[in-house]
Amino acid sequence: MDNQENSYIRLSRKRKIFLLFFLVVLVIMAFWDIVTGSSALTAIGTLRILFDGPTGETKYHYIVWAVRMPMTLTCICVGASLAMAGEQMQTLLQNPLASPYTLGISSAAGFGACLGIITGFPFIPIAWLNNSVSALIFALMSSTVIFSVSRRRNADPKGMVLLGIVINFLFSALTSLMQYLATQEQLSEIMHWMFGSLGKSSWNGVIVCSITFVAIFLLSSRLSWKLTALSAGEERARSLGIDTSRLRRLTFLYSSILTAVAVSYVGSIGFIGLVAPHLARSYVGEDQRYLAPLSAMFGIIVLLAASVVSKILKPGELLPVGIITNLVGVSFLIYLILKKRV
Amino acid sequence: MLELKLDQIEVHFGNHHVLKGLNATFDAGKIHSVIGVNGAGKSVLLKTIAGLIHGSGQVLIRDQDCEYNMSDIAYVPQMAYSTSVLTAFEMVLLGKVKSLSWKVSKEIIQEVNEIMNTLGIAGLAGKTFSSLSGGQKQMVIMAQALISKPRVLLLDEPTSALDLYHQLQLLDVTKEYCKKNQAIALTVMHDLSLVARYSDSILLLHEGKTLKQGKPDDVLLPDLLERVYRVRIAVAKLDDLTMITPVSIV
Numbered sequence: 001m002d003n004q005e006n007s008y009i010r011l012s013r014k015r016k017i018f019l020l021f022f023l024v025v026l027v028i029m030a031f032w033d034i035v036t037g038s039s040a041l042t043a044i045g046t047l048r049i050l051f052d053g054p055t056g057e058t059k060y061h062y063i064v065w066a067v068r069m070p071m072t073l074t075c076i077c078v079g080a081s082l083a084m085a086g087e088q089m090q091t092l093l094q095n096p097l098a099s100p101y102t103l104g105i106s107s108a109a110g111f112g113a114c115l116g117i118i119t120g121f122p123f124i125p126i127a128w129l130n131n132s133v134s135a136l137i138f139a140l141m142s143s144t145v146i147f148s149v150s151r152r153r154n155a156d157p158k159g160m161v162l163l164g165i166v167i168n169f170l171f172s173a174l175t176s177l178m179q180y181l182a183t184q185e186q187l188s189e190i191m192h193w194m195f196g197s198l199g200k201s202s203w204n205g206v207i208v209c210s211i212t213f214v215a216i217f218l219l220s221s222r223l224s225w226k227l228t229a230l231s232a233g234e235e236r237a238r239s240l241g242i243d244t245s246r247l248r249r250l251t252f253l254y255s256s257i258l259t260a261v262a263v264s265y266v267g268s269i270g271f272i273g274l275v276a277p278h279l280a281r282s283y284v285g286e287d288q289r290y291l292a293p294l295s296a297m298f299g300i301i302v303l304l305a306a307s308v309v310s311k312i313l314k315p316g317e318l319l320p321v322g323i324i325t326n327l328v329g330v331s332f333l334i335y336l337i338l339k340k341r342v
Numbered sequence: 343m344l345e346l347k348l349d350q351i352e353v354h355f356g357n358h359h360v361l362k363g364l365n366a367t368f369d370a371g372k373i374h375s376v377i378g379v380n381g382a383g384k385s386v387l388l389k390t391i392a393g394l395i396h397g398s399g400q401v402l403i404r405d406q407d408c409e410y411n412m413s414d415i416a417y418v419p420q421m422a423y424s425t426s427v428l429t430a431f432e433m434v435l436l437g438k439v440k441s442l443s444w445k446v447s448k449e450i451i452q453e454v455n456e457i458m459n460t461l462g463i464a465g466l467a468g469k470t471f472s473s474l475s476g477g478q479k480q481m482v483i484m485a486q487a488l489i490s491k492p493r494v495l496l497l498d499e500p501t502s503a504l505d506l507y508h509q510l511q512l513l514d515v516t517k518e519y520c521k522k523n524q525a526i527a528l529t530v531m532h533d534l535s536l537v538a539r540y541s542d543s544i545l546l547l548h549e550g551k552t553l554k555q556g557k558p559d560d561v562l563l564p565d566l567l568e569r570v571y572r573v574r575i576a577v578a579k580l581d582d583l584t585m586i587t588p589v590s591i592v
């Protein structure tokens with residue numbers, strides 16, 4: 001009996017150690033991302049500036065606190081949001097290939113941004129905010145449509161995925177139309193948005209995205225055990241007395257909000273929501289108490305790594321980070337297919 | 343006294359009526375078996391009681407509507423399909439899903455250990471559920487059901503994937519659980535010798551209706567079984583055991 005008790009307690013302890021280890025990796029990656037850039041800043045110099053606080057007056061203080069910190073923090077809140085949204089989508093749809101893109105929320109946000117760039121919708125006088133708000137409106141609109149239809153169909157996962165595919169096609173077509181109508185200048189802006197770039201990072205964006213993530217994380221943590229039961233299968237969860245339709249709708253709402261806010265902030269950054277949960281699952285299994293935070297951590301680490309690579313590949317220029325994550329994601333997906341994990 | 347009462351249960355899938363106004367009562371502390379041919383509606387009946395299929399009529403436990411007492415029912419399916427990477431220990435732990443908090447208490451861990459020991463599956467604790475054999479999965483799901491301390495235990499062909507030893511072990515544990523906790527077990531089984539040995543009462547289901555309900559000796563009659571199963575049946579007594587064997591197709 002002691003052996004069994006120890007095996008579960010040992011497993012829990014091992015999972016906690018993994019969380020702690022990857023937290024350290026995350027901090028190192030975040031620091032590496034801040035240090036990396038075209039200005040000749042050393043690691044020690046950067047550390048000194050960080051300890052000085054944002055009030056320093058040298059140009060390096062400005063570079064670290066006004067340019068690099070928001071970008072690194074954007075990686076943290078966006079990476080965590082997309083990864084957690086992906087992990088929740090995979091659980092609620094019981095589909096290992098689900099991600100924030102599966103249900104078309106990202107395409108809807110993309111169309112919203114294009115509409116904002118071309119027509120100026122929703123006509124907010126603050127330029128940096130306008131396209132993001134337009135993206136957010138359409139992302140939430142598509143989520144509402146899926147949410148309402150899934151309510152009628154008892155949140156049947158197959159129905160939700162099918163509807164997501166329809167929404168994906170619809171907004172992809174509308175986005176193509178927008179691109180066709182756009183001027184050369186607008187087209188360039190649209191392409192930049194579609195790639196997903198950290199160049200749009202700002203303290204305001206970081207604050208909105210972080211608050212959203214923390215709120216949803218706390219709300220989701222109350223559903224941890226129920227989601228763990230759902231991962232064991234629909235019928236099992238229902239026979240344990242769980243209202244799976246309600247659980248699905250609630251989780252879908254949370255992951256939609258996370259996706260909508262993250263995508264409308266930095267644009268379309270693919271594969272984080274697909275790759276991070278798979279990595280996390282291979283370390284801590286399906287127990288949502290560990291899986292959700294570790295997925296978020298892997299989302300951050302992958303995005304920080306992509307950010308560092310995007311700065312190094314072409315010094316002096318910031319490559320759209322979405323290109324890097326897509327390349328990493330495709331490789332990872334091929335690995336999963338070869339390993340017969342999907 | 344605890345009682346499970348089915349009142350005019352009707353279930354249909356499109357035009358196909360599976361259960362046609364079924365009435366039955368099951369009392370506490372006993373194992374009740376539902377028997378009948380394939381497609382008679384046995385599994386549908388169990389799923390309806392478990393709330394997994396919605397039909398009309400009423401399922402009453404303790405004179406309260408069943409839909410509001412789902413936590414009093416545990417359902418063990420015919421086959422537990424799952425690709426989950428949860429361990430067997432975690433699967434059993436999920437039986438306590440309603441009372442689990444962020445930190446799993448030592449008492450609950452102890453409880454899981456005890457039930458896994460009782461069912462002889464302690465050695466599977468650290469193994470991934472999806473990697474287990476059909477019989478091992480069935481035992482794990484049984485442990486999950488028992489740990490939730492249900493008042494009504496629904497077992498759909500619980501012995502179908504088990505070897506002889508585990509068949510007897512599972513049914514012995516079920517019998518003891520029902521006696522000790524004054525719970526009701528409702529099982530669907532095809533092995534009529536096991537039905538005769540373990541059941542306190544039998545419900546013979548035919549074409550969605552109750553054909554007969556009563557004690558094993560009153561229901562397991564060769565003529566009646568031959569009519570329902572269209573198979574000639576031999577019934578033999580060996581000490582206290584009733585052996586029921588199909589002889590030939592009629």
